[in-house]
Structures are given as structure tokens and as C-alpha cells.
Amino acid sequence: MPMETKTLIGKDVPRTDGRAKATGQAIYADDIKLPGMLYGKLLRSPLPHARILSIDTRRAAAMPGVRCVITGQDIPRVTYGNWRLFPGTQDEYALAMDKVRFIGDEVAAVAAVDRETAQAAIEQIYVEYEELPGVFDVDASLATGAPVVHDTSPTNISIDRKIAYGDIEAGFAASDYVREDTFTVHAVSHAYMEPCACVAQSDLDGRITLWTSTQTPYIVQCLLASTMNMRENDIRVIKPAVGGGFGGKMELRPWEFCAAFMARKTGRPVKFTLTREEELAFGRRRHPMTIHSKVGFKNDGTLVAKDLHIYLDGGAYNAMGPTATFLSGNFGAMLYRYPSYRYLGEHVYTNKPPASAMRGFGAPQTLFAAETQMNIAAEELGIDPIQIRLKNAMVSGDELPGVATISSCGFVESLKEVRRISGWSRKRKNLKTGRGVGIGCYSFISGGVFNWFNTQYPFSAAEVRAFDDGTVHLLSMASDIGQGSDTVLKQILAETLGLKMEDIRLTAADTAMTPQADLGTWGSRVTLMAGNAVLDAANKIKERLAGAVSARYNLNVIFDIEFADGRVYAAGKPDRGMTFGEAVAFVQKTQRGEPLVARGSYTPRGKGLVSPAFSFGAQVAEVTVDTDTGQIQVEKMWTAHDCGTVLNPMAVEGQLEGSVQMGLGYALSEQFVMDGGKTLNTTFLDYKMPNAADMPPGESVCIDTFEPEGPMGAKEAGEGLASPTAPAIAEAVFHATGYRCKDLPITPEKVLKGLGKL
Amino acid sequence: MKHDISLTVNGDTYTLAVEAWRTLNEVLREDLNLTGTKLGCGSGDCGACTVIVDGKSVSSCLTLAVEMDGRRILTVEGLAPSGETLHPIQEAFIEKGAIQCGFCTPGMELSALHLLKTNPLPSDTQIRSAISGNLCRCTGYNKIVDAIAEAGRRMDPPSKTGR
Numbered sequence: 076m077p078m079e080t081k082t083l084i085g086k087d088v089p090r091t092d093g094r095a096k097a098t099g100q101a102i103y104a105d106d107i108k109l110p111g112m113l114y115g116k117l118l119r120s121p122l123p124h125a126r127i128l129s130i131d132t133r134r135a136a137a138m139p140g141v142r143c144v145i146t147g148q149d150i151p152r153v154t155y156g157n158w159r160l161f162p163g164t165q166d167e168y169a170l171a172m173d174k175v176r177f178i179g180d181e182v183a184a185v186a187a188v189d190r191e192t193a194q195a196a197i198e199q200i201y202v203e204y205e206e207l208p209g210v211f212d213v214d215a216s217l218a219t220g221a222p223v224v225h226d227t228s229p230t231n232i233s234i235d236r237k238i239a240y241g242d243i244e245a246g247f248a249a250s251d252y253v254r255e256d257t258f259t260v261h262a263v264s265h266a267y268m269e270p271c272a273c274v275a276q277s278d279l280d281g282r283i284t285l286w287t288s289t290q291t292p293y294i295v296q297c298l299l300a301s302t303m304n305m306r307e308n309d310i311r312v313i314k315p316a317v318g319g320g321f322g323g324k325m326e327l328r329p330w331e332f333c334a335a336f337m338a339r340k341t342g343r344p345v346k347f348t349l350t351r352e353e354e355l356a357f358g359r360r361r362h363p364m365t366i367h368s369k370v371g372f373k374n375d376g377t378l379v380a381k382d383l384h385i386y387l388d389g390g391a392y393n394a395m396g397p398t399a400t401f402l403s404g405n406f407g408a409m410l411y412r413y414p415s416y417r418y419l420g421e422h423v424y425t426n427k428p429p430a431s432a433m434r435g436f437g438a439p440q441t442l443f444a445a446e447t448q449m450n451i452a453a454e455e456l457g458i459d460p461i462q463i464r465l466k467n468a469m470v471s472g473d474e475l476p477g478v479a480t481i482s483s484c485g486f487v488e489s490l491k492e493v494r495r496i497s498g499w500s501r502k503r504k505n506l507k508t509g510r511g512v513g514i515g516c517y518s519f520i521s522g523g524v525f526n527w528f529n530t531q532y533p534f535s536a537a538e539v540r541a542f543d544d545g546t547v548h549l550l551s552m553a554s555d556i557g558q559g560s561d562t563v564l565k566q567i568l569a570e571t572l573g574l575k576m577e578d579i580r581l582t583a584a585d586t587a588m589t590p591q592a593d594l595g596t597w598g599s600r601v602t603l604m605a606g607n608a609v610l611d612a613a614n615k616i617k618e619r620l621a622g623a624v625s626a627r628y629n630l631n632v633i634f635d636i637e638f639a640d641g642r643v644y645a646a647g648k649p650d651r652g653m654t655f656g657e658a659v660a661f662v663q664k665t666q667r668g669e670p671l672v673a674r675g676s677y678t679p680r681g682k683g684l685v686s687p688a689f690s691f692g693a694q695v696a697e698v699t700v701d702t703d704t705g706q707i708q709v710e711k712m713w714t715a716h717d718c719g720t721v722l723n724p725m726a727v728e729g730q731l732e733g734s735v736q737m738g739l740g741y742a743l744s745e746q747f748v749m750d751g752g753k754t755l756n757t758t759f760l761d762y763k764m765p766n767a768a769d770m771p772p773g774e775s776v777c778i779d780t781f782e783p784e785g786p787m788g789a790k791e792a793g794e795g796l797a798s799p800t801a802p803a804i805a806e807a808v809f810h811a812t813g814y815r816c817k818d819l820p821i822t823p824e825k826v827l828k829g830l831g832k833l
Numbered sequence: 834m835k836h837d838i839s840l841t842v843n844g845d846t847y848t849l850a851v852e853a854w855r856t857l858n859e860v861l862r863e864d865l866n867l868t869g870t871k872l873g874c875g876s877g878d879c880g881a882c883t884v885i886v887d888g889k890s891v892s893s894c895l896t897l898a899v900e901m902d903g904r905r906i907l908t909v910e911g912l913a914p915s916g917e918t919l920h921p922i923q924e925a926f927i928e929k930g931a932i933q934c935g936f937c938t939p940g941m942e943l944s945a946l947h948l949l950k951t952n953p954l955p956s957d958t959q960i961r962s963a964i965s966g967n968l969c970r971c972t973g974y975n976k977i978v979d980a981i982a983e984a985g986r987r988m989d990p991p992s993k994t995g996r
């Protein structure tokens with residue numbers, strides 16, 4: 076009988092870079108130092124909206140120790156932004172050409188022998204501006220006669236996205252209960268602990284090597300090539316250890332361009348390291364949104380129609396906003412069966428730091444609205460919030476017409492489990508005023524199907540080289556930015572080949588050395604897509620080795636070949652077999668010395684427009700609210716979620732717990748304080764993200780499903796969980812006090828106002 | 834003007850000339866190439882730069898190098914000096930899943946060391962308060978708290994824990 080027990084899958088395999096990180100040996104971009112290296116610094120706009128009349132760099136350039144000063148006039152006039160699928164939406168230059176559009180917009184760059192000189196030189200660059208009136212929120216930006224941020228978008232709407240199916244008017248006409256609300260959500264920071272940094276080197280032959288803190292080395296490679304007027308293959312991007320990204324490191328960034336450009340000009344390596352102040356004051360952030368949502372129900376709680384209109388406050392450039400605009404529409408239609416649905420998303424320019432992708436990519440905002448509205452409807456229809464969800468929950472096989480098919484779905488089970496472990500029914504009835512429980516749910520994508528980057532390569536690829544010493548070398552462009560994908564990819568490979576984790580050497584995320592291509596770490600795509608590519612390559616290796624063993628032992632073709640414990644053998648006949656290394660040697664002999672190498676790839680096909688697979692989950696929060704001070708204490712969080720086969724429970728739990736930290740901050744404490752386009756809270760002292768003492772205890776259950784499209788049945792676990800926490804807490808606050816928050820974050824002040832005490 | 838200082842880092846003594854405004858963090862990372870100590874904020878708010886100076890945990894980003902004359906400093910590179918056997922804190926961090934991106938890890942480990950030196954078997958609340966100056970954006974802290982508790986048990990003599 077073949078033994079189908081898994082030795083590595085579903086196990087708490089510790090991450091394989093753990094030792095390097097625990098000992099301080101892991102190398103992050105700012106740790107890199109090359110001989111002759113120069114230090115770069117950016118000059119940024121102090122004004123939110125202004126025309127550049129002149130820039131005088133002479134004083135700076137003449138300073139001792141300054142090797143290079145560049146402005147928009149020195150670089151190719153090639154735009155980037157929103158990747159490259161829709162050239163019309165690429166609205167950004169690495170350095171401003173004639174106008175600045177937000178406080179922090181990059182205007183010039185300096186490379187000097189040390190940091191202090193670079194900083195001093197920046198202060199010697201004189202820019203003459205003609206200040207223009209600015210727009211700082213969506214309403215102002217859309218007002219008639221509002222200042223125009225980009226001449227290409229006279230209405231300040233840079234892009235819109237529509238989705239529609241079913242007969243929405245008939246749906247509302249047939250509804251017994253129609254609810255209409257406007258929700259607003261705010262900007263928050265990714266606040267990855269590692270500030271962005273990069274080092275660029277011009278190679279001996281003029282090609283560029285760039286080490287950068289990125290989630291998307293391939294995309295940086297391609298966009299750096301186009302903006303530098305170079306060929307893609309002349310750019311090599313290497314991702315060192317990355318200290319978190321959460322969506323904030325998935326574009327080409329001005330400092331990457333400036334480092335490469337100035338390295339080429341000076342012939343010396345150039346490093347840029349951002350300060351935390353730059354990160355918080357000028358960095359990308361999650362989109363603030365104004366969300367108008369109208370839903371229709373039958374009296375029994377059955378959903379009939381939904382009309383969703385969202386304005387995304389995009390800030391000064393598109394960044395990844397157009398993608399977020401599309402995805403928000405998809406997330407608005409997830410979780411429940413909406414017989415008719417209409418979505419209009421409009422991405423609006425304002426004179427603020429650009430918003431972009433951030434963990435959830437539109438879902439935390441859209442689902443805060445959708446889940447809160449579901450809770451409102453439950454309340455008004457007199458149905459338990461979990462009951463109304465069960466009534467409308469998506470199930471496996473459901474379709475979003477023309478958009479996606481849900482191939483596996485553990486949502487109903489998640490709802491039931493979270494109800495059970497949280498003691499929901501009892502608490503909903505019995506908790507005293509000031510204490511409450513609430514629910515929020517999510518569904519998320521496991522990578523995108525749409526070819527957002529217009530790549531000519533597979534979405535993920537892997538190469539496996541097998542050696543006669545019983546080891547293998549995996550090459551993959553997938554980017555581990557802390558989530559642990561390197562470890563999971565090794566687990567998948569080791570499990571498939573019957574090897575141990577330590578038998579696998581990995582080269583990852585080096586665009587010159589790893590197979591083309593991988594679209595990077597975003598949209599929770601890595602485990603599914605890179606995992607499938609690894610599996611594909613591994614299976615090809617297996618096929619070859621199985622053939623060798625079969626030939627060596629003259630096995631009947633009907634025999635299965637097993638791979639376990641570093642051996643390859645006929646199923647049920649362990650003596651008819653050899654070690655993995657011997658089998659590799661055997662194959663190698665049959666091909667006269669040629670090494671045993673296989674390439675695998677994955678590109679989703681026939682999977683609709685959005686994603687090959689969807690995760691689901693439900694979360695319950697219990698809170699205590701002090702009705703005199705408005706202070707909210709989250710007592711506990713319960714989560715039940717479906718991420719398909721759990722490849723590494725410890726890693727999945729880590730994603731969940733990290734998501735709760737971010738969700739808690741989003742719900743209660745984190746927000747950018749802005750004044751006329753200026754971000755006022757630019758330190759961690761003033762930007763309040765939860766610390767260890769702020770975290771509530773938690774309990775969680777993984778729902779066992781098998782995703783047919785996923786590697787070994789797996790799907791995403793990293794991003795969806797960023798969404799349910801805020802609506803769950805908001806509902807718990809309502810349950811505790813009667814105050815309903817439709818405007819994140821939930822501050823004590825809002826609670827007191829809501830209770831009429833302020 | 835530069836000042837001559839002599840400091841001991843992880844048991845090795847270095848003599849350097851430093852400008853008055855340079856921080857310990859810069860000297861460690863740039864002059865001594867001890868890049869295990871991170872810089873997450875530069876303003877004393879995140880703990881990524883935590884090192885131990887004469888037995889006390891400090892933010893190296895706020896500490897001037899000139900003040901380090903004659904001091905003994907421990908950085909993450911000195912936690913497991915041999916490089917072969919890891920410190921129980923490092924082992925527990927790896928095994929318990931307390932590390933994701935790893936950027937907060939060196940600072941967390943040193944804050945943990947400082948805590949466990951004074952309070953070998955801390956409660957959950959005590960651990961959380963001891964690392965409340967160390968921010969982590971990846972883990973949600975729970976596994977870090979578990980790892981520190983576990984390290985405490987491993988470091989504590991068995992006679993006291995009954996193990």
C-alpha cells in the first residue's frame with residue numbers, strides 16, 4: 076500500500092532563514108556596503124502643488140565630496156506607475172519634470188561620498204516654485220473648477236472601473252428592505268519595520284545590478300529598464316532579506332531609479348536609505364475611500380441587489396490605485412450571493428502622498444463597508460448577524476458571472492466554527508451594556524488572473540536541478556519578504572521528492588539567475604502560483620527518476636514509484652530502489668553527463684478574471700467600552716478561516732496574528748493626521764501602531780478544505796485576514812454601546828459623540 | 834572634531850575616532866560592520882536598534898558614540914559568540930515562529946535577554962510590557978511572547994522550575 080502520509084506538509088517547519096535572522100547575519104539592503112560606494116539623498120517638494128520654475132544645482136554640485144546631482148531635466152522622459160499594462164495611466168517620473176504634486180514629491184537627487192555631505196548638498200539646491208492651489212480630499216478634487224492635478228485628467232478622476240451583472244433595478248424593486256449608507260475609511264501606513272533601501276552598481280560592462288528592498292524584483296527590473304532606456308536583460312535586480320512590505324514595496328521607486336542612474340553616471344555604487352520620517356511623511360499608504368453602498372434584501376434576509384459606488388482618494392499619482400479600483404469592485408461582490416450587482420469605482424487625484432497597494436488591496440476598505448452594512452441589515456431585519464450571513468454565504472461552485480468561479484469555499488463552516496468557539500450565541504444575548512461581541516468576514520484572492528503587468532512570461536516559474544549527492548537546487552524568482560514563502564516552497568519540493576529541508580538549496584529573487592518570471596509578492600499569489608511552478612518542476616524530476624528506477628529494476632510499468640526518506644523505490648517493494656542521489660546519477664549516465672534539470676511554471680488559465688482561488692474566513696471580536704471615556708478594549712479575537720490545505724500551520728498562524736495587529740491598528744489607533752496635504756505624524760511616537768501590550772488574546776481554527784487549483788490543495792493565508800478585524804470590532808462596539816461606526820478609525824471621541832456625551 | 838573612544842563590543846575592544854554627533858548605531862553598523870543591529874526609526878520609538886550597554890538595554894539610535902568610551906556593549910552578533918550553538922533566546926525565536934521578516938528580531942532578542950536576566954520566569958504580561966518598546970509589524974507579537982517565555986524556562990536552572 077502506498078504510504079500517503081506527508082512528512083513536511085501540514086507541519087510546523089521552522090523557517091529556513093530563521094538562524095540567519097536570529098543571529099543578525101541576514102543581509103538587508105542597507106547592510107550592503109561596496110567599495111567606493113556613494114550615498115544618495117533625495118530633495119523633495121515642500122509644497123503640495125506647484126510649478127517648478129527653475130532649479131539651481133550649481134552650489135550643490137560644486138561641494139567637495141559631491142559626485143553627482145540630477146534633476147528631472149537630466150533623466151529620460153519616460154513615465155512609469157500602475158506597472159505598465161495601461162500606458163495611459165503611467166503618470167509618474169522618477170524626478171519631477173515641471174510640476175510637483177505632493178509634499179515629498181521627488182525633485183532632485185544627490186550622490187556624495189557620505190551621508191552628511193549628501194544631506195548638506197541637498198540643502199544647497201535652490202528650487203523656484205510657483206505655488207498652485209491644491210486639493211486635499213475627494214470632495215474638493217471633484218468640485219467644479221477645482222485645481223487640476225494632472226492635465227491628462229481634467230476632472231481629477233484618473234480612471235474608473237465598472238462591474239455589473241443581474242438586473243439591479245428589478246432587484247431593488249423586488250426587495251422588501253433597502254439600505255443605503257456612506258462609509259469613509261482613512262489612510263494608514265504599511266509601517267514595515269525596514270525602511271526602504273537599495274544599492275545600485277554599474278557592472279564592468281555598464282550593466283546594472285540593483286539590490287533593493289522590494290516585493291517585485293521582476294517588475295522593478297522591467298520598469299527600471301524602460302525608464303533608463305536600457306534593455307531588460309541589462310538590468311539585474313536582487314532582493315536581499317526584506318524587512319516586510321505589505322504592499323508598500325511593489326513598484327519601481329524614485330530612489331531605485333536614482334541609484335541606478337547615478338551609479339551609471341559616476342561608475343560608483345550608490346546607496347539610498349530612507350528615513351522613517353520620509354516613510355511616514357511621504358510614503359505610500361492605504362487608500363482612503365468614500366463608499367456609497369445600497370443593498371436590497373427580502374424580509375427573510377435574502378440578498379437581492381447591491382449597488383456600490385466608491386471614490387478612492389488616490390493622492391498625487393496613480394501608483395497601484397487603478398488595480399485597487401478594480402479589485403475593490405470584486406471584493407464588494409464577494410462572500411455572499413448577490414443576484415444582481417453594480418459597481419462603479421473612481422480613482423481621484425489629490426495633492427497628497429500617493430495611496431497604493433496595501434495588505435488587502437481594496438478589501439479592508441470595501442469589506443469594512445460591506446460587513447458593517449450586513450450587520451446593520453441584520454439588526455434592522457431582526458436576524459442574528461451570523462444567521463443572515465449563513466443565509467447568503469457563498470459555497471463551493473458559486474460563480475461571479477463572467478468574473479470568477481469559487482472552486483473551494485469553507486465560508487459556511489468558518490461562520491459556524493467561529494460562532495462555536497467564541498460562544499457567540501450566549502454572548503450576543505447575555506453581555507451587559509459596555510461589553511459586546513461583533514463579527515466581520517472576508518474573502519480574498521490567491522493571486523491575480525489578469526495579466527496586470529502584461530508579461531510575456533509565465534506568472535511564476537521554477538527550476539530544479541538535481542545532484543547525485545542527493546541534494547537539489549531550487550531556483551525561483553518568488554520573493555520572501557518575511558511571510559515565509561522560501562520555506563514553504565522548499566517544503567513543497569522536499570515533500571514531493573522525498574527529501575529533507577536541508578537537502579534543498581535555494582536561489583531566489585535574482586532576476587539574472589532565477590527563471591523568468593515571477594510577478595512578485597502581492598495579492599497573496601506566492602504560495603499558489605510559485606508553489607504550483609515548483610510542483611510542476613518537481614514532478615518532471617520525479618518522472619525522470621522514476622523512469623531510471625523502473626529501468627534499473629526492470630519493473631512492470633504498472634508499478635508506482637515512491638519518493639521517501641531520500642530514496643526512490645517501487646511502491647511496496649522498498650528493496651527495488653536506490654537513494655535519490657543514485658537515481659540522479661543513473662539519469663545523468665543515460666544522458667551522457669548532462670545534468671538533471673527541470674523547469675516548471677504556472678500561469679492561471681480558464682480561471683476567470685480575478686483569481687484562481689479564494690480564501691474565506693470569519694472573525695469575532697469581544698470588546699469592553701468605557702462609556703465615560705470612550706476607550707475601547709478588545710478582550711479577545713476568534714477566527715475561523717479557510718486557506719485550503721494548511722502547508723505550515725505555524726506560518727499561517729503567524730500571518731493571522733500579524734493581520735490582527737494591523738487590523739486592530741486600522742480599526743482603533745492608526746491614522747495619518749493631515750493638514751493641507753502635509754502629514755503631521757511622522758514618527759512611531761505619533762503614528763500609533765499596536766505594541767505587544769495592546770494585543771488581545773486570540774483563538775483560531777483552520778477549516779479543512781482542498782483547493783483543486785492550489786499546490787497540494789493550498790490557497791492564500793496572508794492578506795484576507797487584514798479585513799475582518801475592523802468590522803468585527805465596530806460591530807462589537809455597537810453591541811456594547813449602541814454606537815455604530817461608519818467612519819474609521821473608531822476613536823474614543825467618536826464613541827462619546829455617538830453616545831451623545833460630547 | 835573627532836573624539837577618541839575605546840569600547841568593547843561582544844568582547845572585542847575597538848579604538849576609534851568619532852565625531853561628537855555620531856550615534857552608537859552608526860558606529861556599530863558602519864565603522865564596525867556589525868549590521869545585525871538595525872535602524873527602524875532613528876528616534877527611539879521602535880526598538881529595532883536595541884543593544885545592551887553595561888547590562889542595560891538601550892536604543893543605539895539615540896545613544897551617542899562618544900558616550901560609549903569604556904563601555905561594554907552586547908549586540909545580536911554577540912548573543913551566540915561561538916556561532917555554532919545558538920543562545921536559548923535565538924533557538925526559541927526560531928522554533929516558535931517568532932521571526933518573520935526578522936527586522937525587529939535582533940532588538941527583540943536583546944530586550945528579551947535584558948528581561949530574562951532580571952526576571953527569569955516572567956509572566957505573559959511582564960513579557961509584553963518588557964517588549965512594548967519593540968515594534969513588530971509581522972508577527973502580532975504572540976509568538977515572540979511565547980518564545981521569550983520558552984527561552985526563560987530553558988535558561989532557568991531546572992532546580993527552580995522543577996524540570
Ligand code: FES
Nearest residue numbers: 873874875880894
Ligand atoms: S531605530 Fe532606534 S528605536 Fe527605532
Ligand code: FES
Nearest residue numbers: 934937969970971
Ligand atoms: S518579524 Fe517583521 S517586524 Fe517583526
